[in-house]
Amino acid sequence: MPDWKKLIAGKVAIAKKGNKKSTVGANERVPAGQTQVANFPVLDLGIKPEIAQKSWQLQIFGLVEKELTLDWNAFQALNHITDVSDFHCVTRWSQLNMDWQGVRVRDVLEMAMPLENAKFVTMHGYDGYTTNLPLNALLDDDVLLAHAVLGEPLTKEHGGPIRMVVPQRYAWKGAKWLKAIELHEFDKRGFWEVRGYHNDAFPFEEQRFSEDDEI
Ligand SMILES: Nc1nc2c(c(=O)[nH]1)N[C@H]1C(S)=C(S)[C@@H](COP(=O)(O)O)O[C@H]1N2
Numbered sequence: 001m002p003d004w005k006k007l008i009a010g011k012v013a014i015a016k017k018g019n020k021k022s023t024v025g026a027n028e029r030v031p032a033g034q035t036q037v038a039n040f041p042v043l044d045l046g047i048k049p050e051i052a053q054k055s056w057q058l059q060i061f062g063l064v065e066k067e068l069t070l071d072w073n074a075f076q077a078l079n080h081i082t083d084v085s086d087f088h089c090v091t092r093w094s095q096l097n098m099d100w101q102g103v104r105v106r107d108v109l110e111m112a113m114p115l116e117n118a119k120f121v122t123m124h125g126y127d128g129y130t131t132n133l134p135l136n137a138l139l140d141d142d143v144l145l146a147h148a149v150l151g152e153p154l155t156k157e158h159g160g161p162i163r164m165v166v167p168q169r170y171a172w173k174g175a176k177w178l179k180a181i182e183l184h185e186f187d188k189r190g191f192w193e194v195r196g197y198h199n200d201a202f203p204f205e206e207q208r209f210s211e212d213d214e215i
């Protein structure tokens with residue numbers, strides 16, 4: 001097991017450095033407080049589950065009319081697209097022009113038919129990670145179940161075989177090694193969100209920590 005306490009404290013410290021809103025370096029593509037990189041760093045809890053394509057499954061469950069389990073073949077049969085977006089990590093790096101390949105989350109949600117009272121979602125990773133969003137946030141065109149980026153299949157380090165990407169939010173909102181999407185009526189904070197990260201996580205608003213709500 002990784003030393004979670006140390007890891008969490010370390011990540012929070014990095015993200016807090018210069019927590020005062022700075023506009024230095026900010027432009028239309030790179031939000032305030034971020035530095036542009038090109039080496040696509042790896043960030044996670046230190047557990048990198050090995051999930052073979054043939055054993056990967058995605059479950060859509062909770063407040064849906066039809067609970068759904070997709071395996072690799074079912075996933076391949078869906079409509080695949082490429083979407084180019086920018087990737088902003090709360091630990092202050094941004095990588096532009098990420099050409100994610102995959103399936104729109106919206107298409108999969110439609111198959112499961114969310115119930116009227118489904119308003120929030122929890123994304124679950126095979127490593128036990130969770131993150132939360134309003135259901136609406138998952139309906140955007142650029143929110144994908146991604147299996148490839150930068151012209152290569154997703155490596156295990158980056159969440160392969162399948163991860164989620166939610167380009168309009170900080171990168172922690174995209175669960176790697178995606179295992180399930182759970183629909184709820186009420187919001188339920190995920191792994192980082194209960195540890196002080198901002199619930200909404202919009203990079204251009206610098207919503208890093210929940211205390212930023214008040215600034
Ligand atoms: N399952 C899972 N997904 C995760 C994480 C994690 O620890 N486990 N870390 C998140 C965080 S904090 C970030 S910044 C991005 C990093 O993605 P990358 O390693 O591909 O750069 O993944 C997010 N998704």
Ligand SMILES: [Mo]
Pocket residue numbers: 043089090091171172
């Ligand atoms: Mo992160």
